[in-house]
Amino acid sequence: xxxxxxxxxxxxxxxxxxxxxxxxxxxxxxxxxxxxxxxxxxxxxxxxxxxxxxxxxxxxxxxxxxxxxxxxxxxxxxxxxxxxxxxxxxxxxxxxxxxxxxxxxxxxxxxxxxxxxxxxxxxxxxxxxxxxxxxxxxxxxxxxxxxxxxxxxxxxxxxxxxxxxxxxxxxxxxxxxxxxxxxxxxxxxxxxxxxxxxxxxxxxxxxxxxxxxxxxxxxxxxxxxxxxxxxxxxxxxxxxxxxxxxxxxxxxxxxxxxxxxxxxxxxxxxxxxxxxxxxxxxxxxxxxxxxxxxxxxxxxxxxxxxxxxxxxxxxxxxxxxxxxxxxxxxxxxxxxxxxxxxxxxxxxxxxxxxxxxxxxxxxxxxxxxxxxxxxxxxxxxxxxxxxxxxxxxxxxxxxxxxxxxxxxxxxxxxxxxxxxxxxxxxxxxxxxxxxxxxxxxxxxxxxxxxxxxxxxxxxxxxxxxxxxxxxxxxxxxxxxxxxxxxxxxxxxxxxxxxxxxxxxxxxxxxxxxxxxxxxxxxxxxxxxxxxxxxxxxxxxxxxxxxxxxxxxxxxxxxxxxxxxxxxxxxxxxxxxxxxxxxxxxxxxxxxxxxxxxxxxxxxxxxxxxxxxxxxxxxx
Amino acid sequence: xxxxxxxxxxxxxxxxxxxxxxxxxxxxxxxxxxxxxxxxxxxxxxxxxxxxxxxxxxxxxxxxxxxxxxxxxxxxxxxxxxxxxxxxxxxxxxxxxxxxxxxxxxxxxxxxxxxxxxxxxxxxxxxxxxxxxxxxxxxxxxxxxxxxxxxxxxxxxxxxxxxxxxxxxxxxxxxxxxxxxxxxxxxxxxxxxxxxxxxxxxxxxxxxxxxxxxxxxxxxxxxxxxxxxxxxxxxxxxxxxxxxxxxxxxxxxxxxxxxxxxxxxxxxxxxxxxxxxxxxxxxxxxxxxxxxxxxxxxxxxxxxxxxxxxxxxxxxxxxxxxxxxxxxxxxxxxxxxxxxxxxxxxxxxxxxxxxxxxxxxxxxxxxxxxxxxxxxxx
Numbered sequence: 001x002x003x004x005x006x007x008x009x010x011x012x013x014x015x016x017x018x019x020x021x022x023x024x025x026x027x028x029x030x031x032x033x034x035x036x037x038x039x040x041x042x043x044x045x046x047x048x049x050x051x052x053x054x055x056x057x058x059x060x061x062x063x064x065x066x067x068x069x070x071x072x073x074x075x076x077x078x079x080x081x082x083x084x085x086x087x088x089x090x091x092x093x094x095x096x097x098x099x100x101x102x103x104x105x106x107x108x109x110x111x112x113x114x115x116x117x118x119x120x121x122x123x124x125x126x127x128x129x130x131x132x133x134x135x136x137x138x139x140x141x142x143x144x145x146x147x148x149x150x151x152x153x154x155x156x157x158x159x160x161x162x163x164x165x166x167x168x169x170x171x172x173x174x175x176x177x178x179x180x181x182x183x184x185x186x187x188x189x190x191x192x193x194x195x196x197x198x199x200x201x202x203x204x205x206x207x208x209x210x211x212x213x214x215x216x217x218x219x220x221x222x223x224x225x226x227x228x229x230x231x232x233x234x235x236x237x238x239x240x241x242x243x244x245x246x247x248x249x250x251x252x253x254x255x256x257x258x259x260x261x262x263x264x265x266x267x268x269x270x271x272x273x274x275x276x277x278x279x280x281x282x283x284x285x286x287x288x289x290x291x292x293x294x295x296x297x298x299x300x301x302x303x304x305x306x307x308x309x310x311x312x313x314x315x316x317x318x319x320x321x322x323x324x325x326x327x328x329x330x331x332x333x334x335x336x337x338x339x340x341x342x343x344x345x346x347x348x349x350x351x352x353x354x355x356x357x358x359x360x361x362x363x364x365x366x367x368x369x370x371x372x373x374x375x376x377x378x379x380x381x382x383x384x385x386x387x388x389x390x391x392x393x394x395x396x397x398x399x400x401x402x403x404x405x406x407x408x409x410x411x412x413x414x415x416x417x418x419x420x421x422x423x424x425x426x427x428x429x430x431x432x433x434x435x436x437x438x439x440x441x442x443x444x445x446x447x448x449x450x451x452x453x454x455x456x457x458x459x460x461x462x463x464x465x466x467x468x469x470x471x472x473x474x475x476x477x478x479x480x481x482x483x484x485x486x487x488x489x490x491x492x493x494x495x496x497x498x499x500x501x502x503x504x505x506x507x508x509x510x511x512x513x514x515x516x517x518x519x520x521x522x523x524x525x526x527x528x529x530x531x532x533x534x535x536x537x538x539x540x541x542x543x544x545x546x547x548x549x550x551x552x553x554x555x556x557x558x559x560x561x562x563x564x565x566x567x568x569x570x571x572x573x574x575x576x577x578x579x580x581x582x583x584x585x586x587x588x589x590x591x592x593x594x595x596x597x598x599x600x601x602x603x604x605x606x607x608x609x610x611x612x613x614x615x616x617x618x619x
Numbered sequence: 620x621x622x623x624x625x626x627x628x629x630x631x632x633x634x635x636x637x638x639x640x641x642x643x644x645x646x647x648x649x650x651x652x653x654x655x656x657x658x659x660x661x662x663x664x665x666x667x668x669x670x671x672x673x674x675x676x677x678x679x680x681x682x683x684x685x686x687x688x689x690x691x692x693x694x695x696x697x698x699x700x701x702x703x704x705x706x707x708x709x710x711x712x713x714x715x716x717x718x719x720x721x722x723x724x725x726x727x728x729x730x731x732x733x734x735x736x737x738x739x740x741x742x743x744x745x746x747x748x749x750x751x752x753x754x755x756x757x758x759x760x761x762x763x764x765x766x767x768x769x770x771x772x773x774x775x776x777x778x779x780x781x782x783x784x785x786x787x788x789x790x791x792x793x794x795x796x797x798x799x800x801x802x803x804x805x806x807x808x809x810x811x812x813x814x815x816x817x818x819x820x821x822x823x824x825x826x827x828x829x830x831x832x833x834x835x836x837x838x839x840x841x842x843x844x845x846x847x848x849x850x851x852x853x854x855x856x857x858x859x860x861x862x863x864x865x866x867x868x869x870x871x872x873x874x875x876x877x878x879x880x881x882x883x884x885x886x887x888x889x890x891x892x893x894x895x896x897x898x899x900x901x902x903x904x905x906x907x908x909x910x911x912x913x914x915x916x917x918x919x920x921x922x923x924x925x926x927x928x929x930x931x932x933x934x935x936x937x938x939x940x941x942x943x944x945x946x947x948x949x950x951x952x953x954x955x956x957x958x959x960x961x962x963x964x965x966x967x968x969x970x971x972x973x974x975x976x977x978x979x980x981x982x983x984x985x986x987x988x989x990x991x992x993x994x995x996x997x
Contacts, residue, residue, distance in 0.1 A: 011761050012929075012930075014761060014762065015761060015762045015930045015933075016933075018762040018763055018806070018807040019762065019805055019806075019807070019925075019930070019933045019934070019937065020925060022804055022805045022806075022807060022937075023805060023921060023924060023925055023937055026801070026804065026805065026937070026941055027921060030917070030941070030944050030948075033944075033948045034910065034914065034948070036952075036957070037910070037948060037951050037952060037955070037957075038907070038910065040952075040955045040956075040957050041864070041898070041903055041906050041907075041955065042903065044861060044864045044865040044955060044956075045864060045865055045867055045868055045869060045898070045902060045903040045906070046868070046869060046903055048865050049865060049866070049867075049868040049869070051865065052861065052862050052864070052865025052866040053865070053866045053868065055862045055865075055866065056862050056863070056865075056866035056878060056879055226878075
């Protein structure tokens with residue numbers, strides 16, 4: 001110590017007193033502060049423990065959805081129509097990537113990435129957490145997966161992910177019957193149980209996929225996971241497995257679709273086939289079709305506008321939404337009404353001279369055969385499709401009776417098939433005309449309704465259903481797409497029973513027999529309009545041809561197919577059931593602007609029926 | 620009164636009980652308590668780092684360096700320490716100025732000085748150098764110091780404090796300032812002056828708020844007042860640490876079982892917020908035991924201070940002890956949400972070499988003071 005002088009004047013005792021008194025004060029203060037800390041701990045850990053425990057539990061445990069596997073769809077023979085296949089997506093995980101634009105440039109050298117892909121990616125990037133993957137490309141093909149896999153080690157943060165995606169292996173063949181799934185929309189989310197769909201990105205948009213959405217979807221599974229503060233899953237605490245969706249077996253026989261598709265190549269139209277005994281829909285087609293797989297992961301605008309703008313309207317489901325005049329295919333039904341009401345019996349045969357005249361009407365109601373059918377009874381009128389006979393019969397029946405009988409076959413009403421978007425067609429009546437047109441019913445309108453023209457419109461499905469009902473003597477069955485529902489776990493089929501509707505009120509069996517015989521003669525007699533398809537038939541087909549006018553023909557005009565633009569040419573129709581005595585299949589088909597039913601439509605029906613009855617032609 | 624060491628050894632009756640430990644200049648109660656605390660700290664760190672042994676080994680290295688330095692300093696006589704005090708202070712302040720000019724920037728603050736072979740924070744030196752300097756300066760004359768001396772001392776205190784605050788390192792500046800302030804209080808700074816200083820601080824609050832504090836410091840204080848205000852922003856630290864502590868309950872979730880801390884909810888969990896990890900896993904009872912361990916060390920240090928034989932030793936020991944207490948109070952207060960977030964580690968437990976080494980050196984000084992005493996004739 002250098003300062004000896006200062007030491008000399010220091011009062012050590014006093015120093016110690018000052019120091020010690022201050023030390024006591026400081027200790028007292030310290031004790032106070034320690035008490036403060038302890039009371040804070042008491043407050044947090046004893047008084048509010050429950051509160052903070054709850055907060056801590058919520059903090060770390062979160063519920064993550066597990067998507068259930070969508071049910072598969074089969075046809076009646078077990079052919080797979082809709083499946084779930086792994087689809088590869090290119091996903092970027094931002095937290096592992098230094099420079100995203102640079103990486104995208106690098107990736108573009110390996111695979112195609114469109115500006116639209118990048119826009120969508122950037123939009124999603126903003127909403128996701130940094131460790132969550134954001135998809136840049138969907139549906140990588142095998143070649144792209146291979147090229148990426150080779151370079152993947154040089155691309156940190158790039159992941160190729162496999163997820164289950166809906167796939168329709170038969171594509172166009174099933175598009176209109178099955179419909180498709182696609183990205184779920186905000187609006188649809190409001191209609192379903194949103195929590196059940198929290199793990200699902202796709203939903204049935206139309207067709208079977210939409211109708212049986214609730215069966216196909218299944219029940220969501222949940223996993224309780226422990227997450228860290230940024231939401232990354234660390235481990236799974238608890239898991240409630242999802243319940244997979246039910247598998248569906250349809251009544252559809254996809255072979256018939258294939259045959260119809262081949263026969264309709266280059267044509268537009270629709271064919272619907274039904275098992276008349278139970279209403280099972282064996283075929284429900286509309287041509288041209290489209291590839292439903294395009295829609296599954298979001299269709300690009302170019303493909304969509306091409307489909308949308310096509311004059312052939314491939315997206316339009318003609319089978320249930322197309323409204324066509326039934327033309328002469330309505331005649332057996334009108335004839336049946338005439339028989340039942342004893343009008344045919346009391347009425348003389350008609351001498352058909354090629355046209356029909358109505359009192360106080362200058363208009364000539366022409367027959368399709370210019371020189372007429374000469375002496376004609378009901379059978380001949382059906383077999384040769386005499387219009388004049390049916391003008392007369394319709395006039396005698398009156399529109400009210402015709403309405404009453406035709407509506408029993410389901411015309412003018414939705415059939416109630418298990419699909420959305422069905423059209424009711426149109427069966428005109430006095431009441432309907434008054435309501436919609438504010439005009440009285442004119443006798444001339446009764447006449448043309450009798451040959452399936454005028455106001456009357458039917459869908460191919462309605463026509464097929466009516467034909468099926470006719471085939472089994474009026475035992476009206478509701479058309480049904482679904483055959484059975486299968487629980488994928490226990491593999492037990494739960495059959496969906498057909499539903500009977502009110503029978504058609506025809507008391508005399510021989511009236512049915514007359515019509516059946518006439519329709520058989522359409523195919524099998526010498527003058528039948530569909531006689532061209534009876535070659536080498538091992539069974540009997542009962543049918544009726546139809547040719548529906550698209551454009552009205554003026555009084556002094558001739559219809560010349562060659563001169564009319566294709567869009568305005570007649571539709572070719574054909575209805576049939578077979579075998580005629582023990583019907584197993586009934587069908588209706590229309591070839592738009594195809595010309596004559598007998599020459600264009602009937603041969604298609606023959607092929608489909610052959611296939612279904614598994615006979616084939618004799619060679 | 621200054622007796623020769625050789626002579627004192629031979630005439631044992633004139634000396635304080637000269638145990639073997641005192642010959643080695645180790646205060647056994649303090650040493651054992653420190654070892655227990657440091658060991659406990661390693662276990663907590665093991666849990667807080669998600670069972671990362673590498674970090675634990677690094678911390679163990681820090682501890683060993685700290686113990687070696689503590690024992691080395693304990694060998695020095697208090698007079699030697701007193702002699703070097705002004706020089707250490709001057710070197711420290713110069714280094715602080717250098718660091719402001721050329722220092723490394725880490726986490727947005729300029730605190731580090733890179734000497735090539737190792738990096739250190741000159742501000743740590745001041746934690747010891749400032750109380751040493753003030754104790755040296757005040758103890759020149761009898762207590763209480765005169766007003767002129769006090770003013771000079773306040774100036775000595777202000778220079779390093781402001782330099783460190785400028786880095787900015789509010790936590791260290793606070794610790795340095797309190798170390799200096801405690802010297803003055805223990806030296807008998809009149810209550811009037813203390814109240815005056817307190818009033819001056821309160822009065823200058825608006826000025827400090829607007830001109831001294833950085834934005835992040837302001838937001839930390841606002842956050843303390845209302846943590847729910849910005850739960851994912853600046854309030855996040857406090858909300859998560861109070862949840863961790865609160866959910867620990869009375870008995871805790873058990874070692875390695877703290878969910879808050881292990882799931883990354885808790886930020887800075889191996890450094891400043893390690894108390895929350897401890898408190899979540901060992902509960903209220905564990906926290907109480909930890910506080911008791913700390914209080915025992917403080918109590919033992921206060922005994923050393925009160926038994927010290929000269930004013931310099933007393934003031935220095937008292938100041939270092941009270942600063943140690945401030946460390947604990949500020950850290951736990953901040954983690955449990957009663958003080959704003961300032962970067963003060965939990966002493967001897969938080970991960971970090973500089974903090975541990977500096978603290979162990981402080982305890983080395985205390986041991987030197989305790990073990991170099993000799994009997995004063997009554």
